[in-house]
Amino acid sequence: MVSRHVPLAVRRELRQEANFGCAYCGTPLIQYHHIVPFSEEKHHDPERMIVLCPNCHSEADAGTIKRERLYEMKDSPYISDKVEHGFYFESSKPVIKYGGLWHKITNPNQKQASVLRIRGKDIITIYFEDNILTFDIAFYNAKGDQIAGVEKGDWWADTEKLWDMEYKKKALTLASRSHGLGLEIEYDTDEDLVNILGKFFYKNRLVELYTDRTVVNQSTILSNHATAGAGGVSVK
Structure with missing residues (x-):
């Protein structure tokens, strides 16, 4: 039986994929969204998951953000490079x-x-x-x-x-x-x-x-x- 808990390796892969922010809006607080819902298929397949902030996660659950759009954001996340992350420092001594x-x-x-x-x-x-x-x-x-x-x-x-x-x-x-x-x-x-x-x-x-x-x-x-x-x- 597949646990609801998302494995550490999957979480790490999804965070890195989106450059450590919400794939849709860039917020640096994230949750793990199953594009193919867990209720539909019990899985933690990173190819069918995405990191979203709580607000975008709720919208995706409600269907406001469509599946097709979520797959697009996996390929082209809001933060295109980690340097664009909200708390990325140019200095090594912040x-x-x-x-x-x-x-x-x-x-x-x-x-x-x-x-x-x-x-x-x-x-x-x-x-x-x-x-x-x-x-x-x-x-x-x-x-x-x-x-x-x-x-x-x-x-x-x-x-x-x-x-x-x-x-x-x-x-x-x-x-x-x-x-x-x-x-x-x-x-x-x-x-x-x-x-x-x-x-x-x-x-x-x-x-x-x-x-x-x-x-x-x-x-x-x-x-x-x-x-x-x-x-x-x-x-x-």
Whole structure:
């Protein structure tokens, strides 16, 4: 019996095929769409699958984006080269700005860094490979249940309709009004700088990341610090 879980090798092939973004619109958060529906035939054939963002995935499921168009996008994805990816850096030493920290990646061999950790749990982790920035993000509700997440660009949520997602001009926004959570990531190409803003919850800690400070349960704990390497915001 074929599992609903898409194998790692297939996911990797599909991401590379579309240059790490939605094949239809370029959004850097993706899901795996079966052009030939899984309900019609239980398969994970990469020749009949495509990576789409949640919005385009829903439209494809509804038939708004036709199968023929999806096959066309497999051959000619929105991002024609990885250099066009929303978070592709010309520099090998980009700067990540979040929560009052200026985090400069000075080691070209550095593959990942923790941006935000709450009570020992990594909430935001960034990866920098082949000049492309990807990230892991974990969203939790007040009960401590994980309700959504990103794993190197792969997006999932327990209830999609509770989340708003927007991507334009190298800026990604995620928001859940019902849970009071959100994330903004914007790439300034002139400065080779990524700004990360957000609101996260984990084990009775409400953490808000602003450009110049980190606020925990409405109290500022950090403001305007520079760092390099793998340092990040850690909340106990």
